[in-house]
Amino acid sequence: MEIDYSLYLVTDSTPAIIGKRNLVDVVRAAVEGGVTVVQYRDKHNDTGDMITTAQSLRTICKQYDVPLIINDRVDVALAVDADGVHFGQTDMDAITARGIVGHKMAIGVTVSSLAEAVTAVEAGADYLGIGTVYATPTKDDTKAILGTTGVRDILDGITGLERIIPTVAIGGINAKNIQRVMFKSQTKRKRLDGVAVVSAIIAADDPRAAAQELRRLDTESPGFFNEGRPSPAKGTDDLLRQVNAVIRDLGTKHPLCHNMTNLVVQNFAANVALSIGSSPIMANNGDEAPELAALGGALVINMGSVTQDSTANYIRAAQAYNDCGQPVLFDPVGAGATQLRRETVQRLMADCYFEVVKGNESELSVLWGEVSIQQKGVDSGISTSSDLDKAALTEKLAARERNVVVLTGETDFLSDGTRTYAIKNGSEYLGRITGSGCTLGTTIAACLAVSREDKLLATLSGILMYETAAEHASVRADVKGPGTFVPALIDELANIATLARKLDGSWLDKAKVERIVIREADS
Numbered sequence: 164m165e166i167d168y169s170l171y172l173v174t175d176s177t178p179a180i181i182g183k184r185n186l187v188d189v190v191r192a193a194v195e196g197g198v199t200v201v202q203y204r205d206k207h208n209d210t211g212d213m214i215t216t217a218q219s220l221r222t223i224c225k226q227y228d229v230p231l232i233i234n235d236r237v238d239v240a241l242a243v244d245a246d247g248v249h250f251g252q253t254d255m256d257a258i259t260a261r262g263i264v265g266h267k268m269a270i271g272v273t274v275s276s277l278a279e280a281v282t283a284v285e286a287g288a289d290y291l292g293i294g295t296v297y298a299t300p301t302k303d304d305t306k307a308i309l310g311t312t313g314v315r316d317i318l319d320g321i322t323g324l325e326r327i328i329p330t331v332a333i334g335g336i337n338a339k340n341i342q343r344v345m346f347k348s349q350t351k352r353k354r355l356d357g358v359a360v361v362s363a364i365i366a367a368d369d370p371r372a373a374a375q376e377l378r379r380l381d382t383e384s385p386g387f388f389n390e391g392r393p394s395p396a397k398g399t400d401d402l403l404r405q406v407n408a409v410i411r412d413l414g415t416k417h418p419l420c421h422n423m424t425n426l427v428v429q430n431f432a433a434n435v436a437l438s439i440g441s442s443p444i445m446a447n448n449g450d451e452a453p454e455l456a457a458l459g460g461a462l463v464i465n466m467g468s469v470t471q472d473s474t475a476n477y478i479r480a481a482q483a484y485n486d487c488g489q490p491v492l493f494d495p496v497g498a499g500a501t502q503l504r505r506e507t508v509q510r511l512m513a514d515c516y517f518e519v520v521k522g523n524e525s526e527l528s529v530l531w532g533e534v535s536i537q538q539k540g541v542d543s544g545i546s547t548s549s550d551l552d553k554a555a556l557t558e559k560l561a562a563r564e565r566n567v568v569v570l571t572g573e574t575d576f577l578s579d580g581t582r583t584y585a586i587k588n589g590s591e592y593l594g595r596i597t598g599s600g601c602t603l604g605t606t607i608a609a610c611l612a613v614s615r616e617d618k619l620l621a622t623l624s625g626i627l628m629y630e631t632a633a634e635h636a637s638v639r640a641d642v643k644g645p646g647t648f649v650p651a652l653i654d655e656l657a658n659i660a661t662l663a664r665k666l667d668g669s670w671l672d673k674a675k676v677e678r679i680v681i682r683e684a685d686s
Contacts, residue, residue, distance in 0.1 A: 164246060166230050166269060167199040168290060168357035170378055171331050172364055173234070174203050174220075180366045187219045193364050194227045196374025199357070202249055202271075204234035217243040232271065237263050247271060249292065252279060257286035273333070275307055277320040284321060290329040292359055293317050296344060297335025299361070308334075310513035311347035314355070322352040333359035338376050342385035343485075343516065351562070357381075387485035387516045388565070393579070394617045399678050402620065407668035409614045409624035414440035414664040418612035419460025420605055423447050423480060425467035428598035431649070432463075435602040438657040439628065441609035449479025456487040461608035464517075465494045465601045469507050481515035490611040490618075493517040494604045499525040512564075518611060519622055520560070521569040521604055524553060531560050550574060550585065554679045558583045567618045569607070571600060575626060576679070579619040586623070587675035588630035590637040592648040603629045606656075627674050632656040634673070 172193050176186050190201055203220055205213050217233060221243045224231040230246035233239050237260060240248040247269030248260060257270050264270070272283035273292040280291055293314050295307070307313075314332050321327070332344055336358045348355055360377065367373035384390075396402035420441040422432045429445045436443035446455065456462070462484045464477050484491045493515075498508045508529055520530065524546050548556075554576045561568040562580030570576040575586040593599040607625030614621035635658070636642060636651035659670050 164230060166246070166290070166329070168329050168331050169199045169381055170197060170374065171200040171202065171292075171333075171357050171359040172198040172374075173333070173359050173361045174201070174205070175361050175365050176205055176207070180362055182366075186216065187223065189365060189370050190220055191223050192369075192371040193374045194223060194229050196364075196371035197378035198229065198364070198374050200230050200232060202232040202234055202359070203239075203245075204249075206235075210236075210239065213239050214242045217245070221245065230269070232269065240264065240268060247289070249273070257283060257288045261287050274317065275309060275313075277317050280317050280321050281324065284324050284326055284328060288328060290331065290356075291317075291321075292331050292333045293355075294332060294359075295334030296332050297340070299335040310509065311344055312509060312513055314344070314348040315350055318348060318353045318355070319350040322350070327353070329356040331355060331357040331359045333361075336360050337363040338373070338380060339482075340514075341377055341380050342383075342387075343514070345381065346385050346388060346565075347513065347516070385516075386488045389488060389490070389518065389615060389618070391616045391618060393582075394620050399584070399676055402623070403627075403671055403674055403676060404668075405620055406624045406627055406671060406674075407663050407666070409610050409621060410439075410628055410660065410663035411666065412613040413609055414660050416440075416613050417442050418609055419444065419455065419458045420609045420612065421446060421452070421455050421460055421462045421480075421484075422465070422601075422605060423463065423477060424465040424601050428465070428467075428601045431598045432602050432605045434653050435605050435656060436609060438653045438660065439606055439609060440660050441605075441612075443605070447473070447476060449476035449483070452480035452483035453486075456484040456489050459487075459489065459612070461490045461492065461612040463492045463494070463601075463604045463608045464511075465604060466496045466498070466504070466507065466511070469504055474507050474510065477511060478514050481511070481517070485516050490518040490608065490615075491515065492519040492521060492604050492608045492611065494600060495520070495522050495526045495530060496600070497526070498522065498529040505529055517564070517566060518618055519567045519569065519607060520564065521571065521600070521607065523571050523600075524548060524556070527556055527560055527568065527570050531556060531563075546572075550576075551679075551681070554578070554583050554585065555681050558679075558681055567622050569622060569626065571603070575630075577619065577623060577626065582619055583679045583681060584623065585677045585679050586626055586630070587677075588627060588634060588673070590630075590633040590648075592637050592642075592645055592652075593630075593633050595645040596649055599633075623676070627671065627676070628656065628659055631670055631674065632659055635659075635670075 232247035249271040269289040272288040274280040420436045433443040557570045557576040558578040561578040577584045606629045610621040610625040632655035635655040
């Protein structure tokens with residue numbers, strides 16, 4: 164039979180998960196709620212009891228035309244004429260199992276690496292369970308936590324094989340993260356065919372309702388992903404003509420700009436936000452985020468001091484804004500400096516969706532999965548990459564993450580995965596003051612809050628406002644160095660905001676923006 168793997172239930176009869184309820188009753192409710200596959204997993208009962216339970220489950224599954232798969236035990240699967248059998252890495256191999264059950268049963272294999280996935284496919288597996296995605300209390304033999312990035316890497320790797328088979332992700336998946344798992348694990352060539360859940364249904368007070376909610380979430384577009392309607396601009400000049408309207412809206416809508424950043428930068432960021440027309444709040448406690456996100460603004464996360472508490476707060480805040488469909492900008496400060504920072508970035512990227520990611524070449528290389536430049540502190544380090552290399556990194560990272568990416572440097576690169584631009588505005592003073600990158604993020608985030616249709620246009624608007632103001636400030640007679648540059652920068656940001664409100668876009672006359680076309684071979 165053809166199997167729909169969309170919502171794959173794995174049973175657990177342990178009291179800590181199911182309590183005092185009857186497993187058969189729980190499964191019946193789950194199937195009525197929309198479960199599409201049931202896997203009976205039991206590592207404790209004897210063979211006779213397992214067959215009795217499996218027969219009862221088989222009756223229910225046949226009634227609702229839902230496949231029943233037996234975990235590990237081929238003998239039990241044969242005894243109840245199950246639709247399939249599933250194995251872990253320490254169980255029977257797929258070739259041996261095929262020799263016993265023939266082709267009348269589907270064979271599934273759990274994998275946690277690309278090598279294991281390739282082996283299983285070549286051995287004749289009919290589908291793969293990929294995990295563990297997140298930490299889970301139902302299994303204590305997990306070899307590694309893959310996260311959505313690990314799942315995506317496996318999916319991408321198996322698409323080159325002769326046989327492309329269905330895949331489900333397993334491990335800690337529930338109503339809070341199912342959409343994130345499906346969205347962030349997707350590659351250009353393959354997406355998951357479903358998710359496998361245990362506690363999210365078995366431990367639920369109402370298994371039927373829990374299954375219904377998971378099915379609903381699986382079929383709906385995630386609220387955190389604002390695809391928008393990209394500008395129909397025919398060329399760079401046409402796109403630039405739309406920038407002034409974005410900046411004007413800052414002064415009329417006064418969007419909230421929630422900054423999670425270090426104490427050194429907070430005052431500077433607040434003043435920048437006020438000068439451009441935004442309403443700032445500096446709040447590093449993630450518990451405040453749900454209320455703030457409901458106000459319709461944007462969140463900036465600058466990964467300054469990395470601690471367990473700060474990381475947990477970043478995730479709580481980002482997910483709160485994701486839940487409200489509001490934009491989040493992530494600045495992975497110093498991502499390439501230490502192993503701790505690299506691991507923190509991986510966790511944040513796996514657990515949250517960022518509408519814009521902004522960083523230097525070293526930081527973005529870490530996000531892509533390559534560490535070609537060793538960072539010292541927050542500096543990028545010495546680069547040997549060409550401008551085309553940097554543009555290609557920006558574009559392919561944006562395409563993979565389905566967001567907007569900004570690579571900052573002497574020349575900035577901006578891409579949404581399809582449209583890629585080089586921006587050559589700015590001032591050398593920006594590299595000689597603390598917080599210029601953080602406050603650029605503040606400016607971009609505020610633009611994102613008022614321009615929801617085109618993330619790239621909003622981001623470009625923020626970059627040009629900030630860097631043009633820096634150019635204007637740097638040539639003022641009262642600017643003698645970095646110390647006098649900062650107040651002048653704030654003044655010039657306010658001046659641009661005033662011009663935009665008057666529908667005067669003359670401040671864009673010296674914008675240096677160039678479209679970059681990257682051939683497939685370059686990326």
